[in-house]
Amino acid sequence: AQKITQTQPGMFVQEKEAVTLDCTYDTSDPSYGLFWYKQPSSGEMIFLIYQGSYDQQNATEGRYSLNFQKARKSANLVISASQLGDSAMYFCAMRGNQGGKLIFGQGTELSVKP
Amino acid sequence: KAGVTQTPRYLIKTRGQQVTLSCSPISGHRSVSWYQQTPGQGLQFLFEYFSETQRNKGNFPGRFSGRQFSNSRSEMNVSTLELGDSALYLCASSLTDRGRFTDTQYFGPGTRLTVL
Numbered sequence: 162a163q164k165i166t167q168t169q170p171g172m173f174v175q176e177k178e179a180v181t182l183d184c185t186y187d188t189s190d191p192s193y194g195l196f197w198y199k200q201p202s203s204g205e206m207i208f209l210i211y212q213g214s215y216d217q218q219n220a221t222e223g224r225y226s227l228n229f230q231k232a233r234k235s236a237n238l239v240i241s242a243s244q245l246g247d248s249a250m251y252f253c254a255m256r257g258n259q260g261g262k263l264i265f266g267q268g269t270e271l272s273v274k275p
Numbered sequence: 276k277a278g279v280t281q282t283p284r285y286l287i288k289t290r291g292q293q294v295t296l297s298c299s300p301i302s303g304h305r306s307v308s309w310y311q312q313t314p315g316q317g318l319q320f321l322f323e324y325f326s327e328t329q330r331n332k333g334n335f336p337g338r339f340s341g342r343q344f345s346n347s348r349s350e351m352n353v354s355t356l357e358l359g360d361s362a363l364y365l366c367a368s369s370l371t372d373r374g375r376f377t378d379t380q381y382f383g384p385g386t387r388l389t390v391l
Contacts (some may be wrong), residue, residue, distance in 0.1 A: 193376045
């Protein structure tokens with residue numbers, strides 16, 4: 162069975178500092194994708210970044226980067242230069258080749274302080 | 276390009292009633308998935324549709340059903356509503372039909388359902 166674990170229910174970061182949100186996963190699929198989504202209080206899930214299991218390099222998208230350590234089964238999200246608008250829930254998710262569904266973690270609530 | 280749209284955004288129903296939620300995917304996307312989000316259970320997969328066919332179904336009772344139309348728009352229906360059905364229902368669309376792990380799902384704003 163596939164599982165995503167996010168061990169940080171809540172985190173605080175000072176504006177303009179970097180922050181790392183942890184994500185570990187468990188799967189027996191040889192091929193899988195890892196995704197991070199941001200959910201502001203409005204409810205919409207916003208796609209941030211994707212990492213494929215066979216990708217050799219860590220994914221980056223603007224201020225977001227993914228620290229992918231396959232052997233440790235971790236896919237941590239790094240947000241550089243935090244902004245007040247980054248305050249939201251962040252979900253790590255995984256998708257295998259067994260079907261279309263995403264498996265989500267419980268989320269981390271990030272609060273950015275001015 | 277317009278994103279995923281969901282209607283209505285908010286809904287209040289009473290126990291025993293039924294409800295229909297609608298989702299229009301991103302133009303050109305043919306796969307639609309539905310998720311339920313509650314504080315206790317988190318995000319849970321309901322079902323996925325492609326070409327008007329249900330390809331995957333999550334572990335939900337038969338009161339939850341869905342369908343997809345030829346224009347890829349999708350609806351989900353919940354019959355005989357229970358208090359525990361109060362949740363945010365999110366719809367997501369993706370481009371391809373293969374359900375591969377590389378496919379990114381893009382979500383709509385959700386429908387917040389309250390059952391009284």
